[in-house]
Amino acid sequence: MQKQAIFQSKLLPYALVAPQLSIVLIFFYWPALQAMIQSFLLQDAFGLSTSFVWFDNYLELFRERAYFEAILRTFFFSFAIAVSSLSFALLLAVMADKPLRGVMLYRTLLIWPYAVAPPVVGVLWIFMLHPSLGVLSRYLRALGVDWNPLLDGDQAATLIILAAAWKQISYNFLFFLAGLQSIPRSVLEAAAIDGARPMRRFWTVTFPLLSPTIFFLLVVNIVYAFFDTFGIIDTMTRGGPGKSTETLVYKVYTDGLLGGNLGSSAAQSVILMIMVIVLTGIQFRFVERKVTY
Amino acid sequence: MVEEEGFRRYVAHIILWIGIAIVAFPVYLAFVASTQDNAVIANGQMSLLPGGHFFQTYYQTIFVGTSGSTREPVGNMMLNSLVMALLIAVGKIAISIISAYAIVYFRFPFRMPIFWLIFVTLMLPVEVRIYPTYKIVADLHMLDSYAGLSLPLIASATATLLFRQFFMTVPDELLEASRIDGAGPFRFFWDTLLPLSRTNMAALFVILFILGWNQYLWPLLITTRDDMQTIQIGIRKMITTTDALTEWPIVMATAVLAMLPPVLVVVVMQKLFVRGLVETEK
Numbered sequence: 404m405q406k407q408a409i410f411q412s413k414l415l416p417y418a419l420v421a422p423q424l425s426i427v428l429i430f431f432y433w434p435a436l437q438a439m440i441q442s443f444l445l446q447d448a449f450g451l452s453t454s455f456v457w458f459d460n461y462l463e464l465f466r467e468r469a470y471f472e473a474i475l476r477t478f479f480f481s482f483a484i485a486v487s488s489l490s491f492a493l494l495l496a497v498m499a500d501k502p503l504r505g506v507m508l509y510r511t512l513l514i515w516p517y518a519v520a521p522p523v524v525g526v527l528w529i530f531m532l533h534p535s536l537g538v539l540s541r542y543l544r545a546l547g548v549d550w551n552p553l554l555d556g557d558q559a560a561t562l563i564i565l566a567a568a569w570k571q572i573s574y575n576f577l578f579f580l581a582g583l584q585s586i587p588r589s590v591l592e593a594a595a596i597d598g599a600r601p602m603r604r605f606w607t608v609t610f611p612l613l614s615p616t617i618f619f620l621l622v623v624n625i626v627y628a629f630f631d632t633f634g635i636i637d638t639m640t641r642g643g644p645g646k647s648t649e650t651l652v653y654k655v656y657t658d659g660l661l662g663g664n665l666g667s668s669a670a671q672s673v674i675l676m677i678m679v680i681v682l683t684g685i686q687f688r689f690v691e692r693k694v695t696y
Numbered sequence: 697m698v699e700e701e702g703f704r705r706y707v708a709h710i711i712l713w714i715g716i717a718i719v720a721f722p723v724y725l726a727f728v729a730s731t732q733d734n735a736v737i738a739n740g741q742m743s744l745l746p747g748g749h750f751f752q753t754y755y756q757t758i759f760v761g762t763s764g765s766t767r768e769p770v771g772n773m774m775l776n777s778l779v780m781a782l783l784i785a786v787g788k789i790a791i792s793i794i795s796a797y798a799i800v801y802f803r804f805p806f807r808m809p810i811f812w813l814i815f816v817t818l819m820l821p822v823e824v825r826i827y828p829t830y831k832i833v834a835d836l837h838m839l840d841s842y843a844g845l846s847l848p849l850i851a852s853a854t855a856t857l858l859f860r861q862f863f864m865t866v867p868d869e870l871l872e873a874s875r876i877d878g879a880g881p882f883r884f885f886w887d888t889l890l891p892l893s894r895t896n897m898a899a900l901f902v903i904l905f906i907l908g909w910n911q912y913l914w915p916l917l918i919t920t921r922d923d924m925q926t927i928q929i930g931i932r933k934m935i936t937t938t939d940a941l942t943e944w945p946i947v948m949a950t951a952v953l954a955m956l957p958p959v960l961v962v963v964v965m966q967k968l969f970v971r972g973l974v975e976t977e978k
Contacts, residue, residue: 513715
């Protein structure tokens with residue numbers, strides 16, 4: 404698609420794109436290129452000499468058990484966060500889509516957590532479920548659970564997943580509600596006339612018609628779980644105990660800045676970039692083409 | 697009409713209120729904790745009702761800060777967050793709207809390559825290129841500065857795409873009409889296009905402000921001085937000290953203060969927020 408009516412000017416358009424282009428080149432392309440170059444280099448322990456090592460950093464990574472576990476962990480977290488947050492948000496959206504009194508109020512009361520920053524989410528949840536002073540921990544202990552997410556890796560992971568899913572409810576709810584409201588009433592009425600009960604109507608009519616929204620949200624949630632959980636993890640567990648909550652992004656951070664292993668950190672960055680590009684590609688191709696009715 | 701009998705409606709109301717309770721409880725707890733005495737909280741004996749320390753805690757939080765290691769008033773941190781969020785939102789909108797204008801309303805060599813150069817940035821968040829970006833910002837002597845905090849986060853394409861899409865829907869007759877009136881590219885942009893884009897800009901501003909205010913990893917890396925901390929960084933530093941020394945009422949008051957501006961923006965400007973969210977995700 405192109406505009407027919409345009410201006411003629413030789414220099415003006417370049418002047419107009421110059422600010423954005425220069426920022427993108429300096430703060431985006433240059434660092435991305437640096438990351439790629441760095442991923443082929445090995446620096447000695449004192450940072451005095453660097454040598455070109457081809458794919459050694461990558462091979463080293465794939466030989467490293469911890470990296471493999473971080474990949475699996477990240478995918479598991481993403482999956483758990485996406486599924487739990489999406490299903491709860493869908494339930495709420497289906498309820499809010501009914502002709503109820505006060506629906507606008509419900510919407511307002513459900514969407515605001517979108518604005519809570521990930522590190523704050525982490526602080527809120529660790530406070531609520533802190534082993535010694537958390538309000539909910541008391542009840543957990545009363546139920547006989549030996550609750551200590553600061554020592555128990557599985558419990559720490561559960562805590563991260565719950566907190567991350569909690570934050571994402573509002574976003575998913577909003578998009579589900581919009582998706583539900585765009586389903587024509589007449590289709591549902593037709594199903595009702597055919598004698599389909601509400602539950603059946605939901606699974607045979609509403610759910611399939613909602614599938615583009617679901618796939619879109621699935622990708623968004625996975626990307627969210629990859630990147631935006633950094634703040635939650637950093638304020639709650641710092642990747643611990645052990646490495647039980649260390650995701651890929653968190654590992655880039657700790658290996659590169661705290662551990663000083665730049666080559667490895669850069670190689671991890673490049674792998675992450677490839678993953679995101681694949682995810683975005685899926686979002687563009689698969690979601691838009693195949694899942695529309 | 698699809699029938700909706702009374703019973704099902706009650707169930708819907710109940711489920712929605714449970715959802716609201718789940719969403720609100722951690723925040724309520726934070727507020728309650730910020731009004732209570734630290735010793736009581738540290739004992740694990742916290743009450744679920746607000747206590748009497750509201751004014752004392754918030755006064756200390758905003759103007760003094762914690763008594764421990766990082767003694768920085770949270771008021772100052774909020775100011776840093778505000779400046780960063782505004783710079784990101786305004787900066788992104790400003791550079792994006794003019795580059796979209798160039799790409800839609802002009803024909804020039806390398807137009808499409810430039811568009812693609814900008815478009816690709818959509819895919820990679822700052823998290824995957826943190827270390828090299830950090831190095832560049834350090835080389836440019838922009839650590840601990842507002843420019844360093846905001847510029848790398850301005851480098852993204854969402855806003856450009858949004859404005860490009862919007863400009864494509866603006867009828868060509870408007871340009872022809874203003875050209876007959878003798879308007880050049882600047883006049884047309886300023887008098888016609890900018891007023892038409894007002895709602896889009898506002899919606900985008902709401903989203904970008906929230907995203908900017910909530911930035912974490914980037915400010916964490918490039919601020920070393922206490923007086924340049926944003927509130928999100930400050931809150932983490934407050935709980936690094938060994939558990940026993942954490943001043944929970946102040947931490948929780950900081951959490952409440954960190955949430956307040958973006959949550960207010962969402963609630964007060966809900967229409968713009970929803971519009972911005974839906975449009976930036978397309």
